[in-house]
Amino acid sequence: MFYAEALHIAKRMLLDGATLTELKQASMDLRALTSDSALADLVDAKIESIESQNGYSDTGDAATS
Numbered sequence: 001m002f003y004a005e006a007l008h009i010a011k012r013m014l015l016d017g018a019t020l021t022e023l024k025q026a027s028m029d030l031r032a033l034t035s036d037s038a039l040a041d042l043v044d045a046k047i048e049s050i051e052s053q054n055g056y057s058d059t060g061d062a063a064t065s
Helices: 003-016 020-033 038-054
Strands: none
Touching: 003 020, 003 038, 020 038
């Protein structure tokens, strides 16, 4: 995947909404192409926000209380 294509996909997902799996894939794609991607940093922040809102643990499993 080319960087411009990965950038476009990630940007669209951030604006239009995406599943957690799609966001994680977009982040991995961006990091594979450019390890210091600012957009990947934003995607990762959105992933962390979603996971904290949904009660996910660090392993990706839903937290139990």
